[in-house]
Amino acid sequence: MDLFIPALLTIITAATPLLFAALGEMVTEKSGVLNLGVEGMMVMGAIVGFVAEYYSGSATMAIVASILAGAAMAAIFALLVLEFHASQVPTGLALTIFGIGLSALVGQSMIGIAYEGLPKISIPVLSSIPVIGPLLFQQDFLVYLSIVMVAAIHYFLNKTRAGLILRAVGDSHDAAHAMGYSVVKIRFMAILFGGAMAGLSGAYLSLAYSPMWIEQMTAGRGWIALALVVFACWRTLRVLLGAYLFGGISILQLHAQALGIGIPSQVMSMLPYLATIFVLVIISRDVSKIKLNAPASLGRAFHPSR
Amino acid sequence: MLKKTLLSLILAAGVAVAGNAAAVTKVAFVYVGPIGDHGYSYQHDQGRLAVEKEFGDKVKTSYVESVPEGADAERVIRQLAASGNDIIFTTSFGFMNPTLKVAKSFPKVKFEHATGYKRAKNVSTYSARFYEGRTVLGTIAGKMTKSNVVGYIASFPIPEVIRGIDAFTLALRKVNPQAIVKVVWVNSWFDPGKEGDAAKTLIDQGADIITQHTDSPAPLQVAESRGVYGFGQASDMKSYAPKAQLTAIVDDWNYYYIERVKAVMDGTWKSTDSWYGLKQGMVEMAPYGDAVPADVRKLADEVKQSIIDGKLHPFQGPIKDQKGKLVVKAGEVVSDKELLGLNWYVEGVEGSIPK
Numbered sequence: 056m057d058l059f060i061p062a063l064l065t066i067i068t069a070a071t072p073l074l075f076a077a078l079g080e081m082v083t084e085k086s087g088v089l090n091l092g093v094e095g096m097m098v099m100g101a102i103v104g105f106v107a108e109y110y111s112g113s114a115t116m117a118i119v120a121s122i123l124a125g126a127a128m129a130a131i132f133a134l135l136v137l138e139f140h141a142s143q144v145p146t147g148l149a150l151t152i153f154g155i156g157l158s159a160l161v162g163q164s165m166i167g168i169a170y171e172g173l174p175k176i177s178i179p180v181l182s183s184i185p186v187i188g189p190l191l192f193q194q195d196f197l198v199y200l201s202i203v204m205v206a207a208i209h210y211f212l213n214k215t216r217a218g219l220i221l222r223a224v225g226d227s228h229d230a231a232h233a234m235g236y237s238v239v240k241i242r243f244m245a246i247l248f249g250g251a252m253a254g255l256s257g258a259y260l261s262l263a264y265s266p267m268w269i270e271q272m273t274a275g276r277g278w279i280a281l282a283l284v285v286f287a288c289w290r291t292l293r294v295l296l297g298a299y300l301f302g303g304i305s306i307l308q309l310h311a312q313a314l315g316i317g318i319p320s321q322v323m324s325m326l327p328y329l330a331t332i333f334v335l336v337i338i339s340r341d342v343s344k345i346k347l348n349a350p351a352s353l354g355r356a357f358h359p360s361r
Numbered sequence: 362m363l364k365k366t367l368l369s370l371i372l373a374a375g376v377a378v379a380g381n382a383a384a385v386t387k388v389a390f391v392y393v394g395p396i397g398d399h400g401y402s403y404q405h406d407q408g409r410l411a412v413e414k415e416f417g418d419k420v421k422t423s424y425v426e427s428v429p430e431g432a433d434a435e436r437v438i439r440q441l442a443a444s445g446n447d448i449i450f451t452t453s454f455g456f457m458n459p460t461l462k463v464a465k466s467f468p469k470v471k472f473e474h475a476t477g478y479k480r481a482k483n484v485s486t487y488s489a490r491f492y493e494g495r496t497v498l499g500t501i502a503g504k505m506t507k508s509n510v511v512g513y514i515a516s517f518p519i520p521e522v523i524r525g526i527d528a529f530t531l532a533l534r535k536v537n538p539q540a541i542v543k544v545v546w547v548n549s550w551f552d553p554g555k556e557g558d559a560a561k562t563l564i565d566q567g568a569d570i571i572t573q574h575t576d577s578p579a580p581l582q583v584a585e586s587r588g589v590y591g592f593g594q595a596s597d598m599k600s601y602a603p604k605a606q607l608t609a610i611v612d613d614w615n616y617y618y619i620e621r622v623k624a625v626m627d628g629t630w631k632s633t634d635s636w637y638g639l640k641q642g643m644v645e646m647a648p649y650g651d652a653v654p655a656d657v658r659k660l661a662d663e664v665k666q667s668i669i670d671g672k673l674h675p676f677q678g679p680i681k682d683q684k685g686k687l688v689v690k691a692g693e694v695v696s697d698k699e700l701l702g703l704n705w706y707v708e709g710v711e712g713s714i715p716k
Binding site for chain 1: 395396397398399427544545546547548549551552553554555556557558559561562563565566577578579582583585586600601602603711712713715
């Protein structure tokens with residue numbers, strides 16, 4: 056079992072970027088907006104964070120810059136879909152394409168530069184627990200933050216008035232509007248938050264996961280995050296579970312291969328998507344189940360004049 | 362999908378505006394990854410730049426990057442052919458069938474497909490004998506591994522990749538019969554995160570040297586941070602792993618691209634099959650890292666030189682397969698034809714080829 060700990064450590068790093076992006080997208084979707092631009096916001100977070108680290112030498116600056124970059128991308132999306140009533144699906148797709156192109160442009164001079172990665176933070180006392188100590192309590196800042204965000208978002212959505220309003224806007228924007236809530240403002244905030252989280256996810260990729268800049272280094276993780284939100288039925292704790300499950304599958308299949316266990320690696324590579332399709336089929340069979348949690352106004356444009 | 366469509370539209374528009382000067386030869390390249398990968402596609406683009414430098418105003422080059430292998434590729438290639446290019450280089454194995462299909466409808470356009478095996482009157486193939494470089498890597502790895510476990514990160518189970526694994530393993534075990542190779546397939550040419558994860562996995566399972574047939578520097582960077590060694594892929598990746606990179610296989614397409622474009626200009630272009638290696642300089646080795654001791658450098662240099670001189674063939678018998686069965690007798694070598702379709706592991710490789 057001496058492989059157990061190293062495998063788990065690798066799973067944590069594989070799961071963290073998925074967790075950030077999926078949490079952010081979940082909040083955005085809870086407000087009734089489907090933003091398919093996760094990949095684009097993520098990749099912009101990755102490059103801007105890397106550039107900031109390169110010029111400032113400060114990890115904090117880098118992370119803040121990533122958050123701002125993700126949020127700025129999201130702001131473009133928000134402006135288009137909320138103010139100009141552009142259709143959400145193509146706008147989100149365009150945002151992804153735009154982000155990939157822009158990040159490549161910004162990152163031209165960053166190719167070939169190495170960075171040693173975010174410093175690890177040991178939590179005193181806890182990190183000296185045998186076996187699980189080094190595993191759970193010697194991570195970089197972003198890993199801890201991702202777990203804190205799970206708790207914070209769970210609390211926000213389920214226990215606060217603001218969270219209730221956000222969900223109301225996502226379920227019926229007309230009713231929320233009639234109640235006097237500013238649908239556009241609330242959705243704008245939710246989209247910005249989703250972008251900031253995608254930016255963090257990008258920061259994790261370029262500063263901690265594989266600390267360098269390479270064009271399109273997100274390699275489809277934004278899409279996995281989108282699938283993860285559906286897989287989790289828009290529930291925070293299930294997003295956590297799902298991110299670690301997806302991360303776990305992708306790492307364990309590598310270990311299985313290196314051990315010579317004969318599972319075709321192609322099958323393992325498609326498992327996350329198969330699982331998502333499976334969940335989609337299950338929840339769409341039962342209308343009441345999906346209604347409980349899928350935001351009812353998801354993807355619908357809101358015109359206050361109507 | 363959408364991105365590719367946009368790209369080809371933009372490309373078509375650009376080409377339409379820029380074209381028409383009669384003496385200009387138009388050259389197009391299709392890359393499987395982004396040119397910023399600092400690896401495989403990057404090196405092809407260096408070749409494109411070399412063509413531009415060589416011929417100046419006489420050529421007009423263009424490229425489409427990150428083209429997925431499959432149906433999308435055909436559209437991109439067709440678009441390039443339709444927009445008046447004289448010669449089109451398609452630089453990845455998976456572009457083979459799309460290239461041939463398009464070539465049929467554009468008999469006047471010349472096509473050059475990298476690493477494939479199907480040709481036509483207007484389709485040439487070209488490839489580099491990367492496996493010769495892998496023989497040098499295997500020799501170094503065999504001398505430098507202490508755990509006798511070497512990790513190999515592989516992309517897709519095609520002959521090109523299997524050939525590399527086998528050549529590496531043969532050379533490894535020639536100098537160190539105890540050493541084994543663990544292979545992990547990541548089903549991608551380019552996914553820094555996954556490649557890095559694969560490297561971590563292999564190191565966790567005891568590998569103290571990592572080599573790769575994927576395109577990003579991520580595995581090397583993991584090797585650097587974990588204090589083990591590795592080899593650069595397609596391009597000198599020393600900047601990512603100043604301590605860990607022992608050497609790198611560097612693809613150098615410049616000469617070939619210049620030669621073929623010149624043939625188009627002179628009207629002497631013919632469908633050919635070129636497979637160049639260390640001797641012609643299409644495969645080169647990056648300078649050794651500081652960690653490589655003098656005796657290992659000397660041995661690696663000797664291996665390289667004897668391949669260049671034709672005294673050593675990377676696939677020289679006796680060769681046993683994974684089950685220990687003698688497949689190539691002493692004194693025989695594996696023919697080019699067999700090498701091009703190679704689909705079995707030699708003794709010393711762990712695991713099985715994904716089917």
